[in-house]
Amino acid sequence: MNYLSTRGHPDRKRFCEILLEGLAPDGGLYLPEHYPQVDTATLAKWRELPYAELAFEILSLYIDDIPPADLKAICAKTYTAEVFGSDEIVPLRELEDGVYLEALSNGPTLAFKDMAMQLLGNLFEYELARRGAELNILGATSGDTGSAAEYAMRGKKGVRVFMTSPDGRMSPFQQAQMFSLQDQNIHNIAISGVFDDCQDIVKAVSNDLGFKRKYRIGTVNSINWARLLAQVVYYFAGYFQATASNDKPVNFTVPSGNFGNVCAGHVARMMGLPIQTLVVATNENDVLDEFFRTGIYRVRAAADTHETSSPSMDISKASNFERFVFDLVGRDAGKLRSLFVDDLGRHGRFDLSADPAFRQAAERFGFKSSRSTHADRLATIRDTDKRFATLVDPHTADGLKAAREHLAPGVPMVVLETALPIKFAATLVEALGHEPARPARFEGIEALPKRVVKLPADAEAVKAYIAQNCD
C-alpha cells in the first residue's frame, strides 16, 4: 500500500515512512492511494475474531512494510484485557431501544485517545529499534492528548516525551494523571501561560529546522495516519456487536473536534462496512456542524473559540477535515488545494454550498450533524442518569443528544463514548450534585509526588530544557 498527499505531491510513501512524520512536504495530509474493499465473506470471518486479531487483519491491509508476525505481535501486546479492562476491549451496551454506547474509554487515561495512542507507542518503539534511531516527542496539551501520549510512551525505548501544558489550567485529576508519572523518559513542562502559548512554543521549536534535526523532534498529533488507522478497528468491532448478520446497516454518532475519530468511521464506511449514517456531534464550537448544514467551512479565530464544558471538542479548525474533503471532491488534488490553500489560507473559509459535491456529503458519504450547548449537556447527563442509571461524560452527552436527532427506525445507533465522567467531574457535579465514581487505580492520585518543571512561555527556555535532557 502506498500513501499520497491530499495536496498532490508526486511522491508516494510506505506506511513506516509516514509513521514518524507529520504533514506531507507540501502541507497536505497522507492518505492511502485507495481504500481496500472488504466483502461479505471477509466480514463473516472477522465477526468471530477477538479484538487484537481484528486489528491485525485491518492493519495488514494498510501496512506491508512490517512482517506480518511482528505486526500481529504488536497488536496482541497492545489490545489486552489488562490495559483496556475487558476481553471485548470496546464493549457495547444498549442504553435504550436501538441506542447503544460503545465504550472506548477504559484504557489507561480514561479517554478514547488511548485506543490509538497505545498502538502508536508500540509501533514507534518497534520502528525506532529497527532503524537504531531515537525520537523526542514535543507536544502541547490542555488535557486528554498529553496524558494519552505519556501513558503510551512511558518506559518505551528510543522515545522521550516533552509535554507542555498551561500551568494550573488543567483539572486537578488531569494534572495528577500526567505529573504523577515517574518514568525517566517522560517530561512534564508547565508553561506560565495559556494553551495557545504552549502551541506557539511547539510551532516555534518545530520551525527551527536545525534544532529539530539535531534533537530529532517529532509529534503525535491527531493528523498522524497510524492513529486514524487504529481507530478504524473499533467501528468494525462496534458494528459486529450491534448486529447479528452482515446485511444489516448501522449508524454511528461521534463527538467531534479535530475530525480524527469520525474520519476513521468514514474510512471504515469506504472499505464497505455497512454504515448508513455518520453523525458528527459538536459543541458550541460548531465549524463542522455549520459545514454539514450549509456547505460553508469557516474556521474561527482563537478569540472566537469558546471555552466549553466539553473542552476536548473546543477547536476552531478541524485538522483532519482535509482528508474527508479530498474524498468529497473526488480526490482532485488541484481542487483540494484551491479550497485549502487559496480560499481557506487567504480568507479563512471556503464555500461548497453551490457545488454538487456538497450534496454528496450526505447522500454518498452518509454525513449528518448536530450541535449541543452547555444546557443540553447538563440535561442529557441528568436524563441518562435518571432513566438508565448511567453516567456519561460531557462529550459523550453531546453525542447522545445528536444521536437522538438522527434516529432511523430499525437501524441501531451506536454512540461512541469518548471519555469517562471522572475526567470531567466538575460538570458532573454541576449536573447531578455529586462526583462520579473513580476507578480504583486512580484513588488518591492527586496526593502522589509530582514530576514537572515550570518554564516561562518562551521557546528558547523549552529548547534549553530539551537539550539538557537529551543525552
Ligand SMILES: *Cc1c(COP(=O)(O)O)cnc(C)c1O
Ligand atoms: C479528542 C476528543 C474528542 C474529539 O475527537 P476528534 O478525533 O478530535 O474529533 C472528543 N471527546 C474526547 C473526550 C476527546 O478526548
